[in-house]
Amino acid sequence: MKKAISLTVNGVGRTAEVEPRLTLLDLVREQFGLxxxxxxxxxxxxxxxxxxxxxxxxxxxSMLAVDADGCEVVxxxxxSKQNKLHPVQEAFVxxxxxxxxxxxSGFILTAKALLDEIPHPSEQQIRDYLAGNFCRCGCYxxxxxxxxxxxxxx
Amino acid sequence: MxxxxxxxxxxxxxxxxxxxxRAQYLADMSxxxxxxxxxxxxxxxxxxxxxxxxxxxxxxPGVVAVxxxxxxxxDQGIEPYYGPVFKDQTIVATEKVRHTGDPVAAVAxxxxxxxxxxxxxxxxxxxxxxxxxxxxxxxxADAMLVHDSVKLPESGFADLAELKPVEGTNLCTHFKLNRxxxxxxxxxADHIFEDIxxxxxxxxxxxxxHACIAAVxxxxxxxxxxxxxNPFVVRxxxxxIFKVPVSKVRVIVPYLGGGYGGKVYPKVEPITVALAQKAxxxxxxxxxxxxxxYTITKHxxxxxxxxxxxxxxxxxxxxxxxxxxxxxxxxxxxxxxxxSGYTAAGPYKIPHLKIDSYSVYTNKPPAGAFxxxxxxxxxxxxESQMDIIAAALNMDPLEIRKxxxxxxxxxxxxxxxxxAVGLKECLNEVAESIGWESARTGDxxxxxxxxxxxxxxxKGLACMIKATITPSISCAVVKLNExxxxxxxxxxxxxxxxxxxxxxxxxxxxxxxxxEKIQVLGVDTDVVPYDLTTSSSRSxxxxxxxxxxAARHILRQLTAIAAAEYSVPEExxxxxxxxxxxxxxxxxxxxxxxxxxxxxxxxxxxxxQVKTSTKDQYGEKSTSAFWFLAxxxxxVEVDIDTGKFKLLKYxxxxxxxxxxxxxxxxxxxxxxxxxxxxxxxxxxxxYDNGQLINPNLVDYILPxxxxxxxxxxxxxxxxxxxxxxxxxxxxxxxxxxxxAPAIANAIYDxxxxxxxxxPIKAEKVFLGLRDIE
Numbered sequence: 001m002k003k004a005i006s007l008t009v010n011g012v013g014r015t016a017e018v019e020p021r022l023t024l025l026d027l028v029r030e031q032f033g034l035x036x037x038x039x040x041x042x043x044x045x046x047x048x049x050x051x052x053x054x055x056x057x058x059x060x061x062s063m064l065a066v067d068a069d070g071c072e073v074v075x076x077x078x079x080s081k082q083n084k085l086h087p088v089q090e091a092f093v094x095x096x097x098x099x100x101x102x103x104x105s106g107f108i109l110t111a112k113a114l115l116d117e118i119p120h121p122s123e124q125q126i127r128d129y130l131a132g133n134f135c136r137c138g139c140y141x142x143x144x145x146x147x148x149x150x151x152x153x154x
Numbered sequence: 155m156x157x158x159x160x161x162x163x164x165x166x167x168x169x170x171x172x173x174x175x176r177a178q179y180l181a182d183m184s185x186x187x188x189x190x191x192x193x194x195x196x197x198x199x200x201x202x203x204x205x206x207x208x209x210x211x212x213x214x215p216g217v218v219a220v221x222x223x224x225x226x227x228x229d230q231g232i233e234p235y236y237g238p239v240f241k242d243q244t245i246v247a248t249e250k251v252r253h254t255g256d257p258v259a260a261v262a263x264x265x266x267x268x269x270x271x272x273x274x275x276x277x278x279x280x281x282x283x284x285x286x287x288x289x290x291x292x293x294x295a296d297a298m299l300v301h302d303s304v305k306l307p308e309s310g311f312a313d314l315a316e317l318k319p320v321e322g323t324n325l326c327t328h329f330k331l332n333r334x335x336x337x338x339x340x341x342x343a344d345h346i347f348e349d350i351x352x353x354x355x356x357x358x359x360x361x362x363x364h365a366c367i368a369a370v371x372x373x374x375x376x377x378x379x380x381x382x383x384n385p386f387v388v389r390x391x392x393x394x395i396f397k398v399p400v401s402k403v404r405v406i407v408p409y410l411g412g413g414y415g416g417k418v419y420p421k422v423e424p425i426t427v428a429l430a431q432k433a434x435x436x437x438x439x440x441x442x443x444x445x446x447x448y449t450i451t452k453h454x455x456x457x458x459x460x461x462x463x464x465x466x467x468x469x470x471x472x473x474x475x476x477x478x479x480x481x482x483x484x485x486x487x488x489x490x491x492x493x494s495g496y497t498a499a500g501p502y503k504i505p506h507l508k509i510d511s512y513s514v515y516t517n518k519p520p521a522g523a524f525x526x527x528x529x530x531x532x533x534x535x536x537e538s539q540m541d542i543i544a545a546a547l548n549m550d551p552l553e554i555r556k557x558x559x560x561x562x563x564x565x566x567x568x569x570x571x572x573x574a575v576g577l578k579e580c581l582n583e584v585a586e587s588i589g590w591e592s593a594r595t596g597d598x599x600x601x602x603x604x605x606x607x608x609x610x611x612x613k614g615l616a617c618m619i620k621a622t623i624t625p626s627i628s629c630a631v632v633k634l635n636e637x638x639x640x641x642x643x644x645x646x647x648x649x650x651x652x653x654x655x656x657x658x659x660x661x662x663x664x665x666x667x668x669x670e671k672i673q674v675l676g677v678d679t680d681v682v683p684y685d686l687t688t689s690s691s692r693s694x695x696x697x698x699x700x701x702x703x704a705a706r707h708i709l710r711q712l713t714a715i716a717a718a719e720y721s722v723p724e725e726x727x728x729x730x731x732x733x734x735x736x737x738x739x740x741x742x743x744x745x746x747x748x749x750x751x752x753x754x755x756x757x758x759x760x761x762x763q764v765k766t767s768t769k770d771q772y773g774e775k776s777t778s779a780f781w782f783l784a785x786x787x788x789x790v791e792v793d794i795d796t797g798k799f800k801l802l803k804y805x806x807x808x809x810x811x812x813x814x815x816x817x818x819x820x821x822x823x824x825x826x827x828x829x830x831x832x833x834x835x836x837x838x839x840x841y842d843n844g845q846l847i848n849p850n851l852v853d854y855i856l857p858x859x860x861x862x863x864x865x866x867x868x869x870x871x872x873x874x875x876x877x878x879x880x881x882x883x884x885x886x887x888x889x890x891x892x893x894a895p896a897i898a899n900a901i902y903d904x905x906x907x908x909x910x911x912x913p914i915k916a917e918k919v920f921l922g923l924r925d926i927e
């Protein structure tokens with residue numbers, strides 16, 4: 001039986017009729033057409049599907065859409081405004097913190113959550129906070145550099 | 155706008171679309187009327203299929219097509235057998251399944267739920283057969299055969315022509331290399347070392363799983379959107395399977411979410427096209443994570459290496475047997491056997507060699523190309539044994555490598571001359587980076603003195619030589635538009651390596667055009683000219699050269715136009731900063747185009763072709779169009795109570811020829827090294843009686859930021875190759891290869907424990923330490 005939910009996605013109010021077993025990732029990708037978040041491992045370890053729900057990074061592959069009822073969801077598509085990159089996005093570009101780009105939306109949103117929580121993280125805090133996201137191309141050093149640099153800008 | 159250049163880091167062309175989440179990967183795409191495809195896979199490692207009943211599955215609402223062996227065996231329009239080297243694969247299993255996860259049937263349905271329900275409703279009656287799960291078992295005379303016989307293609311890869319399966323055995327290929335006189339070589343040796351090294355099957359684990367969308371129209375025109383590194387190989391294979399000319403097959407490749415060799419050759423494309431053809435609708439198949447582990451793996455290997463050495467450390471003879479587990483299908487296993495055979499002597503001058511490299515069929519998921527294939531297997535043995543030899547002779551591991559290592563002009567094992575060889579520069583750079591001389595005792599400290607604390611530090615290094623696929627072809631087209639902007643048409647797949655940017659830099663540098671005015675088109679086999687493959691670290695060298703030639707073709711056309719329009723001799727015309735310089739004046743390209751076409755319009759088309767062959771420019775034999783040289787060095791800290799160790803620092807140096815985009819080069823070096831760290835310390839596909847027990851990213855461990863050393867130092871060594879664009883060589887794979895032996899050598903340096911079986915885990919070190927006590 002479908003359930004009606006309402007939530008805010010990138011600042012816009014949305015409603016949806018969803019099967020209780022639908023994941024938040026499928027909701028944003030398949031129904032809302034926001035495909036920036038990717039399915040990677042499907043078991044909450046790789047971080048490619050990361051979204052911000054009420055400001056916290058979560059693995060959308062393992063969260064039910066019904067549990068996001070009433071929540072504020074931010075996806076990578078909601079980060080840049082009027083074609084101007086968010087400072088975290090800009091730092092990722094400048095420091096070459098991505099190769100294939102499949103993990104990138106997850107890393108950027110997790111990094112944003114870190115900086116919202118701890119505006120000036122130490123390198124160890126960056127390593128610990130981002131350890132739940134995989135970059136198989138191996139851009140970890142560049143990612144640390146990028147996040148550090150956002151820190152100094154903010 | 156800044157003009158394009160080389161040797162300088164530019165903002166990558168694919169970044170903005172990727173950081174904003176707008177880049178479209180395959181699973182983000184869909185077509186109107188599209189069905190969802192799912193695959194039924196074998197639960198057994200080896201079984202005969204007695205019966206398949208699809209009656210229940212077909213009746214499930216929303217199911218459009220169910221594909222089984224009946225569809226491929228009795229359709230005159232389908233050639234059931236395919237494969238890049240041997241035709242030993244089928245779209246779905248025909249008589250028997252040969253590995254756990256082998257596709258048995260597939261369903262196309264209007265919803266994913268209906269497709270999954272239908273898959274669960276297909277009833278298959280199997281007769282289980284004994285499975286061959288080990289390379290040594292597989293080669294026994296009474297072994298169960300994985301394939302009763304193997305079909306060969308009409309024409310295959312030129313470099314693999316001599317490698318054939320041995321009928322009536324599980325031997326997929328046997329590559330032999332003999333040099334000098336092996337008995338004489340061992341007779342000359344003062345010391346003989348013999349060791350066995352092993353490494354397990356691993357998985358590429360790109361975060362984007364294999365996926366495909368296929369559409370077949372009534373005229374048998376096939377269009378596929380594919381996650382492939384070699385669209386033209388997929389096109390050929392699909393044309394053969396579905397019996398149409400290649401012009402009837404269109405392969406479109408979006409950005410890939412990683413490749414690393416795991417997306418070369420057909421993967422899900424044949425089954426998706428067959429489903430789409432039967433369904434009469436477009437079909438999308440996106441593999442689940444578990445299915446990726448059944449689709450392709452890296453070859454596990456057992457390597458026996460016997461080496462004869464003089465008292466002064468000179469290597470004189472080597473006998474080596476390499477057994478590679480190629481799994482149920484040959485895939486590219488024959489080339490893996492060949493490459494590991496060629497590199498079993500390492501980057502060293504050894505006059506007497508007897509190398510036998512085997513790829514062997516077993517009832518395991520197929521093994522294929524994995525970043526640096528063949529060499530990452532052989533180098534584990536070569537570079538580990540090099541330190542065993544150094545320790546026994548009380549020599550410095552760096553010195554023994556430099557003593558035996560290749561220099562410019564040396565002969566490779568195939569007797570061809572090596573050129574542009576930056577091996578020793580790479581060794582020196584990594585040694586300096588980790589402070590080789592300081593705080594390194596070079597022997598097993600724990601044996602000599604009781605430890606004062608519970609941790610010991612050690613340093614180790616390793617190096618390698620590798621070839622690129624030869625012969626091969628890359629073609630490029632460059633269009634100069636009426637406003638002096640440029641469009642690049644190439645078959646190189648952007649999978650994260652930064653090829654779009656570097657190809658644009660090359661074209662822009664030749665023509666004096668800023669990157670902002672250059673568009674690199676996506677890969678579409680209907681549009682771009684032929685390219686063999688985006689693999690083997692070949693694109694910058696081959697496609698870069700083709701783009702350079704295409705840009706120069708444009709310059710020649712501009713010269714001819716300027717000569718005619720301004721009545722000046724061609725030899726008086728030069729180019730600088732995007733302008734045509736004439737004796738009296740200068741014009742920009744747009745002005746010249748206007749003169750030529752008489753209005754704001756028209757196109758100049760430049761073409762470039764690169765074809766490498768088995769003979770080089772001097773007429774000498776050429777196994778590789780250019781050579782890869784690299785070295786790596788590690789510093790570790792080992793806890794002697796628990797065996798737990800930490801990688802403190804890793805330095806990687808690669809002879810890049812010329813760093814066209816320095817940041818891009820460092821990314822490739824560090825990235826490959828990090829993959830190497832995973833292979834060295836964590837990654838291993840675990841089997842229980844032919845069943846994969848860790849086909850997921852919880853139990854199959856990938857390196858994360860938490861596992862990274864404090865520093866990874868990527869170093870570009872530049873020994874230019876005169877045949878590459880601006881001297882550049884390929885760089886994508888080299889840095890991965892030395893990692894595992896460098897770490898193993900560092901652990902030996904720290905605590906005197908020699909690990910010969912990958913991955914290097916704390917418990918192996920712990921058990922070794924306990925034995926010493």
